[in-house]
Amino acid sequence: MPSLRMEQSELKCKNGCDYFGNPQWQGYCSKCHREQLQRQRRAANKPSPSSSSASATLPKPERKSEDRLKLTSRSSFSKFEEKRLRQSETLKKANLLKFSMFKKGGSTDDHDHSDKKPEFKIPSAVNEAMKREFNQRFPALAGASRDVRVCVHALALDVLKCARAATADELSERVQGHYQRFLKHMDVSPHFAAADADTKEALIDFVEKHAMTYLHDLPSVVFSPSGTDDERLDARMCERIQSLGWVGAKHLDCKISNDQRARAPLYRAIAELLSMDSASSPGGKLACVRRCCAHVMRLCGAPASADDLLPALIFTVLKANPPRLISNINFVTRFCNAQRLMTGEGGYYFTNLCCAVSFIENLTAESLDMDKEEFDCYMTMPASIGGSSWAAALSLCAELKDAEEQSELVQSLKQQVATIEARATELANSTDVFQKEIEKKVADVLAKTPLEIKPRRELPRFGKFQNIKSSPLIDLDTPPTQEPPERDVPDTVETKEDSAADQSQHTIVPTEITFGEPAKTNILGLETPELQSPHNTEDNWVVKQTNSMELLNSSPLGFTSFDTRSIDELLTPDEFGDNLPPGLSNINYDIDLSDFSADNSAADDLPKPEKDPFSPEGINKDVFDPFVVPKVRDPFSPILESFDQFSLVDSKSNRQSDPFEIVPRPSDPFSPEGLQPEQGFGDAFSPMPVASASTPAQRPLASILDDSDSPTTACLLPTPLLPQQDKPT
């Protein structure tokens, strides 16, 4: 230790500029050295360049005094100071530590130490890792996290502070003192009230682990500290073990079988022993020793007593020749929590290791029960012979073991390949079979059902049927519906007039209704059959819509007018439905929702609408017959025959002349062709339309669905009607 110690002044730049000097630069710092060189060169050229020499070669004591001055006043040294700070930041931890270690002992710069002190802080990464691990391992003691970290910090700081001044034993005492203090702190502090004895033990281990892991990596602080001859002992031990390479199991009386297979634990034990050096905390090293001993015990065969363990361990150490063995052992003995080292299981095995090492150190002929001369003979033998032979054997065994493992692996892989091959062929076969099966099936199916291209179905046929069917119905329907409104209820007529007057408006309304209807029917779920393709409805609906409208206008929900009229004229809503899909749906709506009775429910209506688009003529007529009054029908029959769907339009002009046809035409206010008849109609009731037009109250009645006046609708039909009301407005 004294040999290593040197004065700070020896380390510093000879100029006293607080930089460290370097013997390569004649004891100056780099800057001063450069300046010195320049000065010398200039001095060689010119005599006495005073300006540069004044700053560069101040005598040492003066520099020192100025150095102190610098604390209070900003002098030219601030530049130096800044530079130095910058440098100190970039310095590596270890270097910094070394420097500060030397510096601290110096009696001169106290401020320097205070400058560097914050640098001693445990790196934040270490701190964070510590915090995280603590929270993970001791979630119940969250409050104690800070205490533990403070303890680790204090320990590390204390060790770093004293590392230079104190001997290894003093350092060890200090560390043990820290452990004891922490133990007592845990007894007193309320943060640790929840911790039981085991947890406290674990906490001490935690402190030890983190503090020592951090310190372990710093060179010459705790691991083979400067001032001890640990490293020298390491080297000596290594040599010693090498020279004892010839010592075999039989010399040590250990019960290790010669079977190489049984020696497998030996290799593991050696591996553990070697890994001890890489563990960084005393606890970690102890754990390595423990695992190593466990393997050694397995090597001895159960149950192994201490009589078996110790020789086997000695043998293992001899064969392993672990690096830095003495340093590791000293590190553990010095800085491991003494309590654990003394009493615990790890401590026991560690003690055994110490015994083994001590035995090897003091090994003599007697301890091996052999002749002194023989022993000397062995010892004088070059270390390479005994040691290397065993090492070669060992490595051979290891290789053999490796080879065995590899061959086993190869065998298993071979088997796997074989099974995979078998399965692959199986799969290929099954795919072949599958393909054949599929081919056969396809052929069968093709044979059974050859592809025939049939002529396309002709839709026009249906169209013709429908035309024939529908045209008479319209004609039949229209006159009865038209006649009553005219005579009986003037209100309805007014609406008609109204509708006739605003042709454009009315034409719009029905289209909207048709679009609205699908939604309505869907909601109710009853009238879906009524939904017909637009193509179908387009044929007739212009005419029929008007009819239904009138009917409904005259009978706002639940009023007698509609029912009576329909009975009078023997026109049930069903019949209308045949020809008037949109109108009928409207009717059904009203009935269903007003009563909710079985009589008027859609159940009755459902089948009939289904029939109409596709039903043949005859059925329709059969249904039709009983309800229609024959006497009304008879006069129309000639017209029925003469009428076509398409001829409807053309016949209008004739209709006015016809005695029967007067009424129906104005009934459809939505039909584009209705212009002429309505004109004629308007003439007949000229005062009425004016009145109706003047009264806006009747506007909503233009469509049944708009009759918001009636109390029933307000109550019963809120939702389905709303969209309808919105659309016209």
Next chain:
Amino acid sequence: MSRCDFKIVLLGSEHVGKTSLVLRFVNCRFNHGIPYQNTIGAAFCAKTLQSNGKDFTVGIWDTAGSERYEAMTRMYYRGAHAAIVCYEPGSLASWTRTRYWLQELKTVEENCKIYLCGTKRDLLDSGAVTRAVDEDIVATYCQELHGHFLTSSKTGESVDELFQKIVDDCAADLHLMRAVEDQRLQLQKEELAYKSKNKEYCLC
């Protein structure tokens, strides 16, 4: 089981029956249905014993009895709470070595309680072995020690008693230590409380 309350070291020359003693103790009684974790060897054993209603874990350190390792045994009994020195009543050689350890223990570890243990009692009782160690000599030695037991690992005779006595003694010792420690802690707490009180005054 890394934590142990007491450390007991087994000393004795080879083949005296140390390991058997430990095995007998660990595997026979107090099994509690929990199999002992360290089945590999009997070198280090830990077991929980009760004393005065409290649980104590004892770690039993077996040592190698061979004479060649005699010099190292000192490492084992460092910091031990108790030591069991075994001898074989039928073998005088084992007894003479016992005296060495007794000497050692007294000088090196003053606080260590020493128990003398004569093993293989069943052999002695059955008459297979004749007593070679004089009982009077043993008795005189025992006066300075904490106890003397004649045990038989084969029958388990007085094995448990031996360990129970050790634990009881250690626990009593510990109890005393604890009491002292508690008092010290109490004082410390009071001091702290006083300081904090003073602080309050200081703030004014």
